[in-house]
Amino acid sequence: MIGRRTLAAALSALVLVLSVALAEAADKKVIRLWQTETEPQTLAVLNQMAAEYEKTHPDVSVKIEGLAWGDLERKLTAALAAGAPPDAAHGQPITCVSFAAKGLLRPVDDLADSIPKDNLVDAFRNLCQWNGKTYGVGHSPASSVFVYRKDLLAQKGLKVPRTWDELVQVAEALKEVRDGQVVRWGLTMTGQPLFINIAVGELLRTNGGRLFDAEGRPTLTEKPVLELLDFYKKLGRVLPPGWTGHSYLDTFANLANDKAAMLYQAYGRGVGYIEKYAAKDIADPDHFAVADKVVGPSGRTPAAQLDCEPWMVFKDAKGGPEAVDFLKFFFQDENYVPYLHSVPIHLLSIKKSTSRNPRYADNAMIRKWRPWVDMQEKYFRNDWIKPVLVTDWEDMKKPYLLEVMGSGILVDMVLDSVKGVPSAEAAARAQKRVEELLASSGYLKK
Amino acid sequence: MRRRLPGAVLGVLWILPALVLITSLILYPVAYAIWLSFFDKHSFFPAERWVGLGNYARIAGDAEFWDSLWKGVVYAGASTGLQLVLGLAAALVLHQAFRGRTAIRALVLFPYMIPTIVAVIVWRWLLNETYGVVDDVLLRLRLVREPVVWLGVDHMMASLIAVSVWQFTPFVVVSLLARLQTIPLELGEAARVDGASAWARFRHVTLPQLRAVLFVVVLLRSIWMFTKFDTVWLWGEGAGAGREIRTLPIYAYMRTFTYYQAGFGAALAVIMFLMLMAATLVYFRLFWGEEDAA
Numbered sequence: 001m002i003g004r005r006t007l008a009a010a011l012s013a014l015v016l017v018l019s020v021a022l023a024e025a026a027d028k029k030v031i032r033l034w035q036t037e038t039e040p041q042t043l044a045v046l047n048q049m050a051a052e053y054e055k056t057h058p059d060v061s062v063k064i065e066g067l068a069w070g071d072l073e074r075k076l077t078a079a080l081a082a083g084a085p086p087d088a089a090h091g092q093p094i095t096c097v098s099f100a101a102k103g104l105l106r107p108v109d110d111l112a113d114s115i116p117k118d119n120l121v122d123a124f125r126n127l128c129q130w131n132g133k134t135y136g137v138g139h140s141p142a143s144s145v146f147v148y149r150k151d152l153l154a155q156k157g158l159k160v161p162r163t164w165d166e167l168v169q170v171a172e173a174l175k176e177v178r179d180g181q182v183v184r185w186g187l188t189m190t191g192q193p194l195f196i197n198i199a200v201g202e203l204l205r206t207n208g209g210r211l212f213d214a215e216g217r218p219t220l221t222e223k224p225v226l227e228l229l230d231f232y233k234k235l236g237r238v239l240p241p242g243w244t245g246h247s248y249l250d251t252f253a254n255l256a257n258d259k260a261a262m263l264y265q266a267y268g269r270g271v272g273y274i275e276k277y278a279a280k281d282i283a284d285p286d287h288f289a290v291a292d293k294v295v296g297p298s299g300r301t302p303a304a305q306l307d308c309e310p311w312m313v314f315k316d317a318k319g320g321p322e323a324v325d326f327l328k329f330f331f332q333d334e335n336y337v338p339y340l341h342s343v344p345i346h347l348l349s350i351k352k353s354t355s356r357n358p359r360y361a362d363n364a365m366i367r368k369w370r371p372w373v374d375m376q377e378k379y380f381r382n383d384w385i386k387p388v389l390v391t392d393w394e395d396m397k398k399p400y401l402l403e404v405m406g407s408g409i410l411v412d413m414v415l416d417s418v419k420g421v422p423s424a425e426a427a428a429r430a431q432k433r434v435e436e437l438l439a440s441s442g443y444l445k446k
Numbered sequence: 447m448r449r450r451l452p453g454a455v456l457g458v459l460w461i462l463p464a465l466v467l468i469t470s471l472i473l474y475p476v477a478y479a480i481w482l483s484f485f486d487k488h489s490f491f492p493a494e495r496w497v498g499l500g501n502y503a504r505i506a507g508d509a510e511f512w513d514s515l516w517k518g519v520v521y522a523g524a525s526t527g528l529q530l531v532l533g534l535a536a537a538l539v540l541h542q543a544f545r546g547r548t549a550i551r552a553l554v555l556f557p558y559m560i561p562t563i564v565a566v567i568v569w570r571w572l573l574n575e576t577y578g579v580v581d582d583v584l585l586r587l588r589l590v591r592e593p594v595v596w597l598g599v600d601h602m603m604a605s606l607i608a609v610s611v612w613q614f615t616p617f618v619v620v621s622l623l624a625r626l627q628t629i630p631l632e633l634g635e636a637a638r639v640d641g642a643s644a645w646a647r648f649r650h651v652t653l654p655q656l657r658a659v660l661f662v663v664v665l666l667r668s669i670w671m672f673t674k675f676d677t678v679w680l681w682g683e684g685a686g687a688g689r690e691i692r693t694l695p696i697y698a699y700m701r702t703f704t705y706y707q708a709g710f711g712a713a714l715a716v717i718m719f720l721m722l723m724a725a726t727l728v729y730f731r732l733f734w735g736e737e738d739a740a
Binding site for chain 2: 070073074077078080081102104180181182191192193196240241242243244245246247250254259403406407408411412414415418419433437440441
């Protein structure tokens with residue numbers, strides 16, 4: 001049996017150890033960062049970066065948490081409602097503007113100024129500005145891309161589609177039926193609400209359309225929107241019947257596993273899935289090729305979604321200055337390059353100097369999938385990319401796009417249309433709901 | 447000499463912990479939600495504006511509310527009804543003596559014991575129309591000509607009801623089985639001697655004995671299904687087709703956390719609370735009798 005003295009000694013030792021640990025912890029300032037790159041290798045790089053930072057900053061402890069992209073806004077909202085936001089977090093550009101307008105963020109001009117303006121890729125200089133101040137600096141930009149199976153198109157003598165109508169025709173022609181069963185669909189798209197919001201903004205821009213007028217009033221009953229809804233009806237006939245339930249990753253799986261021949265909303269991350277799941281002899285950009293996004297009947301230029309979450313620092317965060325200091329450390333090439341290499345074709349550099357850095361270019365995946373990187377850079381150069389729901393950069397001055405996205409009204413509009421509601425009726429219904437939302441939130445006069 | 451506390455004081459002290467818990471965990475949140483429903487309040491700003499019954503008036507004219515209410519009624523009604531029918535049938539079977547009964551009784555509880563998130567992920571995987579087992583089996587057996595899109599707009603509600611029935615029927619089975627085991631065997635035997643058929647014995651002996659338990663089970667399951675959030679949310683999460691199962695709790699959540707209208711969301715929650723109270727009162731008035739209380 002354990003004697004009283006032994007027990008007392010053990011308890012004393014435990015108390016002592018706990019006291020020392022607590023005292024040490026109390027001395028350290030903990031900074032919490034929420035970010036959306038959840039792949040294990042990226043988290044490993046970030047944790048390694050945090051450990052390196054802590055070596056030179058023994059009074060700071062950096063805690064990095066990975067959050068699923070689709071959960072980010074909800075979790076941030078819940079944390080803000082509870083009065084316990086992290087010190088810094090990724091956010092959609094429209095989330096950043098919305099939070100900045102509500103006074104929830106600390107300006108990060110000090111972080112932005114640490115990267116010379118002429119060193120930032122031009123398209124991302126003003127990613128999150130409010131009242132002349134910078135509230136967000138993108139961690140790395142990417143663009144959505146249109147991917148098609150080059151070999152399958154060639155086999156059927158088809159040309160790469162350039163317009164909405166051609167996309168539908170090619171998708172129909174690529175559909176493969178065996179024993180009465182569809183074994184390969186011509187096209188795959190996700191039905192995830194966030195991505196439907198993204199697609200609505202993106203497709204509308206390819207059709208010369210907009211979501212809001214200069215006064216901020218929704219413009220959902222305009223011709224380009226109605227044409228967009230008609231296009232969705234046509235897409236509904238060539239997409240897999242369950243597309244409205246398909247997640248973003250399901251569509252990558254469809255493409256990589258030969259269940260679909262084209263993917264409209266692909267991202268550089270997709271090459272990881274192709275490398276992993278597609279047959280080895282076709283897992284290359286000669287088979288999985290990228291092309292310009294298709295253009296609508298009333299549009300002239302392609303358009304894509306800018307996938308570039310800015311780092312935001314919360315105003316009430318206790319570790320705001322330390323978070324900014326850590327983020328400056330993050331953007332140093334010796335840390336930034338391994339981060340970008342953790343998802344090579346998806347995480348591109350926001351700094352021109354890093355893109356030119358031989359260390360950055362020295363990556364087998366980047367060399368192999370260069371056409372995918374070039375296509376994204378082409379979109380950046382031509383300013384064809386915009387954040388979700390932004391059809392014109394002026395829209396970034398509208399602080400309510402986050403609420404419009406969260407309400408799911410645009411998703412409902414698309415689904416109404418796909419289910420057979422006449423486009424004009426679906427658009428009018430959505431128009432009324434957005435007006436009601438903006439009026440009740442004080443953004444629009446009734 | 448130590449003075450003893452008066453009985454009344456001692457009594458209050460004994461119930462104090464329970465009172466504190468009930469007040470802080472039940473009464474305060476309910477009162478706060480009711481209070482909040484009279485304000486126009488953003489979800490994460492302290493400022494609020496008194497609007498009186500304004501939120502309720504807006505709800506009355508909100509097509510989304512009526513749509514969500516209808517979906518909630520369909521979901522709660524269908525899933526509760528099926529749970530009762532299947533639960534009663536399973537309980538009657540498991541009440542019989544047969545080999546392996548204990549193992550099967552334990553197995554029947556399984557769906558109720560696993561976490562909702564696990565159940566939903568497994569079922570979404572099984573029902574996926576591209577690579578799911580269910581469609582594959584249906585196709586091989588030639589029961590369908592093309593895959594059924596369980597998670598698409600047309601079958602989202604039906605598949606949610608099916609998964610909910612799978613998940614929550616064990617509660618009904620256990621509740622009814624417990625009562626079945628306490629019904630005196632002599633009652634059934636007497637009826638059998640009098641020549642009653644199996645159906646007649648069930649109808650006139652077993653069912654009346656189950657009445658009180660059924661009353662409680664119907665009440666609880668209806669309330670729980672009408673207010674069910676986790677299964678419904680996870681089933682529709684990440685899918686545009688999720689709007690086909692946008693029941694009232696989901697809509698209240700959306701108004702609060704994605705529209706950022708906490709006051710409106712609270713008003714929706716209060717309306718749900720009042721509807722359930724009213725339905726419960728009507729239910730008691732219609733089906734609760736002296737004999738049940740006895």
